[in-house]
Amino acid sequence: MFRRTATVVFALAVLCLIPGADWLQFRGPGHNPVSQVQVPAPLDENLRWQVPLPGRGASSPIVVQGRVIVTASSGPLQDRLHVLCFDARKGKLLWHRQYWATGRTLCHPSSAVAANTPCSDGELVYALFSSNDLVCLDLEGNLRWLRGLTYDHPTAANDIGLAASPVIVGPVVVVQVECQGESFVAGLDRHTGQTRWMVPRPRRANWASPVAWRDPRTGDPLVVVQCSQSLAAIDPDGGHVVWSEPLGCRTIPSCTPLKQGLLVPSGSGLMYLTHPGTPRQKRLWRSNRLAPSDPSPVVVDDQVLVIKRTVLAAGDLATGKVLWQFRLRGQRFWATPVVGGGRLFAVSEDGLGQVIQLPQGKARPRVLDRYDFQQRVLASPALTPQGLFVRSMKALWKFSVQAAESPTD
Amino acid sequence: MRTPRLSGCVAWLVLVGLVWAAPPQKTQQWIETLLAVGGRGQGNVEAARAWEQLVRQGPETILPLLEALDRAEPLAANWIRSAVETLADRTSQPPNQKALVEFIRQRRHAPRARRLAWELLGRWWPQKAQAMIPSFADDPSVELRREAIALRIEQLRQKEKAGAPRQELIRLAQAALHHARDEDQVRLLADKLSQWGQKVDLARHFGYILRWKLIGPFDNTNKKGFPIPYPPEREIDFSATYQGKVGPVRWIDYTTTEANGRVDLNKALGKHMGAVAYAAAIFYSDRDQEVDIRVTSDCAVKFWLNGKLLGSYEVYHAGQRTDQYIGRGQLRRGKNIILVKCCQNEQTEPWAQGWQFRLRVCDRTGGAILSTDRP
Numbered sequence A: 001m002f003r004r005t006a007t008v009v010f011a012l013a014v015l016c017l018i019p020g021a022d023w024l025q026f027r028g029p030g031h032n033p034v035s036q037v038q039v040p041a042p043l044d045e046n047l048r049w050q051v052p053l054p055g056r057g058a059s060s061p062i063v064v065q066g067r068v069i070v071t072a073s074s075g076p077l078q079d080r081l082h083v084l085c086f087d088a089r090k091g092k093l094l095w096h097r098q099y100w101a102t103g104r105t106l107c108h109p110s111s112a113v114a115a116n117t118p119c120s121d122g123e124l125v126y127a128l129f130s131s132n133d134l135v136c137l138d139l140e141g142n143l144r145w146l147r148g149l150t151y152d153h154p155t156a157a158n159d160i161g162l163a164a165s166p167v168i169v170g171p172v173v174v175v176q177v178e179c180q181g182e183s184f185v186a187g188l189d190r191h192t193g194q195t196r197w198m199v200p201r202p203r204r205a206n207w208a209s210p211v212a213w214r215d216p217r218t219g220d221p222l223v224v225v226q227c228s229q230s231l232a233a234i235d236p237d238g239g240h241v242v243w244s245e246p247l248g249c250r251t252i253p254s255c256t257p258l259k260q261g262l263l264v265p266s267g268s269g270l271m272y273l274t275h276p277g278t279p280r281q282k283r284l285w286r287s288n289r290l291a292p293s294d295p296s297p298v299v300v301d302d303q304v305l306v307i308k309r310t311v312l313a314a315g316d317l318a319t320g321k322v323l324w325q326f327r328l329r330g331q332r333f334w335a336t337p338v339v340g341g342g343r344l345f346a347v348s349e350d351g352l353g354q355v356i357q358l359p360q361g362k363a364r365p366r367v368l369d370r371y372d373f374q375q376r377v378l379a380s381p382a383l384t385p386q387g388l389f390v391r392s393m394k395a396l397w398k399f400s401v402q403a404a405e406s407p408t409d
Numbered sequence B: 001m002r003t004p005r006l007s008g009c010v011a012w013l014v015l016v017g018l019v020w021a022a023p024p025q026k027t028q029q030w031i032e033t034l035l036a037v038g039g040r041g042q043g044n045v046e047a048a049r050a051w052e053q054l055v056r057q058g059p060e061t062i063l064p065l066l067e068a069l070d071r072a073e074p075l076a077a078n079w080i081r082s083a084v085e086t087l088a089d090r091t092s093q094p095p096n097q098k099a100l101v102e103f104i105r106q107r108r109h110a111p112r113a114r115r116l117a118w119e120l121l122g123r124w125w126p127q128k129a130q131a132m133i134p135s136f137a138d139d140p141s142v143e144l145r146r147e148a149i150a151l152r153i154e155q156l157r158q159k160e161k162a163g164a165p166r167q168e169l170i171r172l173a174q175a176a177l178h179h180a181r182d183e184d185q186v187r188l189l190a191d192k193l194s195q196w197g198q199k200v201d202l203a204r205h206f207g208y209i210l211r212w213k214l215i216g217p218f219d220n221t222n223k224k225g226f227p228i229p230y231p232p233e234r235e236i237d238f239s240a241t242y243q244g245k246v247g248p249v250r251w252i253d254y255t256t257t258e259a260n261g262r263v264d265l266n267k268a269l270g271k272h273m274g275a276v277a278y279a280a281a282i283f284y285s286d287r288d289q290e291v292d293i294r295v296t297s298d299c300a301v302k303f304w305l306n307g308k309l310l311g312s313y314e315v316y317h318a319g320q321r322t323d324q325y326i327g328r329g330q331l332r333r334g335k336n337i338i339l340v341k342c343c344q345n346e347q348t349e350p351w352a353q354g355w356q357f358r359l360r361v362c363d364r365t366g367g368a369i370l371s372t373d374r375p
Helices: A002-017 B002-020 B026-034 B044-054 B060-069 B074-090 B095-105 B109-126 B126-136 B142-161 B166-179 B183-195 B202-206 B264-269
Strands: A047-052 A062-064 A067-076 A080-087 A093-100 A123-127 A134-140 A145-146 A167-169 A170-179 A184-189 A195-200 A211-214 A219-228 A230-234 A239-245 A262-265 A268-272 A281-285 A298-300 A303-308 A311-316 A321-326 A338-340 A344-349 A352-357 A366-372 A380-385 A387-393 A395-400 B211-219 B242-243 B248-250 B252-255 B273-285 B289-298 B298-304 B306-311 B325-331 B334-344 B356-362
Touching: A002 A219, A047 A145, A062 A380, A067 A395, A080 A123, A080 A134, A093 A134, A093 B074, A134 A170, A145 B044, A145 B074, A167 A211, A167 A219, A184 B060, A230 A262, A239 A344, A268 A303, A281 B074, A281 B166, A321 B126, A338 A380, B002 B126, B026 B044, B026 B060, B026 B074, B044 B074, B060 B074, B060 B109, B074 B109, B109 B126, B126 B142, B142 B166, B142 B183, B166 B183, B183 B202, B211 B248, B211 B264, B252 B264, B264 B273, B264 B356, B273 B356, B289 B306, B298 B325, B306 B325, B334 B356
Parallel strands: none
Antiparallel strands: A047 A395, A062 A067, A067 A080, A080 A093, A123 A134, A134 A145, A167 A170, A170 A184, A184 A195, A211 A219, A219 A230, A230 A239, A262 A268, A268 A281, A298 A303, A303 A311, A311 A321, A338 A344, A344 A352, A352 A366, A380 A387, A387 A395, B211 B252, B211 B273, B242 B248, B273 B334, B289 B325, B289 B356, B298 B306, B298 B334
16 A cells, blocks of 8 residues: 555655756746646546636646645635646645735726736745735745835736746746736845846736746847837846847737747737847748737747638748648637647637647547536646646646556555 | 643644744734735745744734734735635634734724635634624724625515515615615615605615716727816816817816716717817815725726826726726815716727716725715
């Protein structure tokens, strides 16, 4: 008995150490939600657990060292903020911390104050809310620091709601707050929450998230931020703008960083920009047919996948040529799909999850499974070796293919 | 055999606990460190150290933490809340039930502190917490009050289902409505009463001002009018005529009939884009009193009470939830003047054509305060 238990514990410990086992931010590793783990199907047979959440949320779950962390907001004014941590294996609640919003909590009725996805460096968790409350906790739920960015900058608020997710780059956690009031990108010290730098931004509403990217020439880490007027890179150490391109970027889908460039949702299209901010900068292609709606683009090998309204489209990454299109079911999509093991999982706002077998060669995409969550889903899922984690408006779900549980568990 | 060994262990643990428990003055010092947290990250490092010490203490630390919430600014309050929750998670013993109940009963404590205390009570003694709910109907904590109204709504449903007489249902619903503050609960009760043939004056319940004097349009081309102090910001003279955007303008009387108090400026002054309008209301109070002025608008707004600016929000067409903007001001005994500046921009989208606002006067809980001359 002890031996079996020890084996299970050891296996889990190993699982947590596998590169890519964690899903530490919005859209996962590299801001491109592609995993080596296959999307499980059929979903109903592989549902491991489902837990209700104490509030609403459009924020995605993150997975850190065998723990699933998710945020929620509750109350008639959505002013109670929650950070919850579950055991990834069993769905057991490990801790639950609550805070009072110190900023504005107005948001579109279809969204929530828990709209921004938290991020983690593997040791600390940074949970940001639409009220611009940012809390830093360790994995045991101990509070390390907190900030109230609307408390500090009272006009930094958007009554439709803010949604840009924070990102960790070098020594700072980066937050992007853009609205009709005071707008900025700020780098806060990861360990103390002190503002290391702040870059003023246009006073226009923006929900796209900042991304971490390495300069292909120097290998230096950069923070890339987009808005309706520009695409810019900021040095995470000093906060100076390294380059800024006058480019009308989209304000909901975020750009996807690649080794040599960036896939940028801009205007009514999608653009592949290589070596931005350098003399070698080149717009490799721009395609209106690959323009994503609200979900961000996903790159799988040499293809880019986008959801345009209700159509899943694949394009050739080198040329931008559309390879195939496939109509999904559902009214509208907010969640960026995840891809793993040749399968794509997309979920519509009205809660219809769909597992699509991505085609090889000249084959067509094929629906492997559909699953009705019977709840609205706005959050992008997380896919790790421990499972596929989906956050619906009021619950957290885990799906995974695994052997029967050990009797000692 | 086991019992003596167990009690021995417990005694040992208690002894260790006593040895390790920090003296009260040390606890107070740590709490003061949390209270010193300010904006822009000020005091976070020190607070983190104090917080670590506090969450190692026993359940006796919970009450001083709750009391500290009475003095806490919003950021410090979150540090304290987090310490209370963490302590409650980790402590093997609950805090003193009697002290907790007494704390909840004392309405002088901060509403949030009492709500948190009630949640803690529910964690260890759910029935006791449940039993307190009916006493919250007129509570200064809107969150606690909500529990009591929810309970009354549930009781109403059950009585209706059981076939209670209509008059009894009406009486119960009216009593619940009288205390209800949250919009969803108010509307639910108003709908019920309406079904039973009872007219509910929602504008009165919320304290929306319906009678206004309006003037405009003044120029807001390119949104330049928001900072410009047009004449109504400098003087309130209802007989005056000023040069407006498209010609002379003068004050007109306007009474809205909408239940939510909405003043539709497109209807009242005509459709204008890139325009500023002012709305003034005379409000009579029977005493000096602090009030909330709560404004809802999808246009850029400023609002004043007796010449004092209470709110300034240059935001266009980004939602209009009830009580969007809250300003705290002082009503004088007798006549007061409330002034609103409502700016429309030049967006062409269909959803950006609204030029409107609503304003209510209420207490901290959202309970209506009505002008004494209101019919």
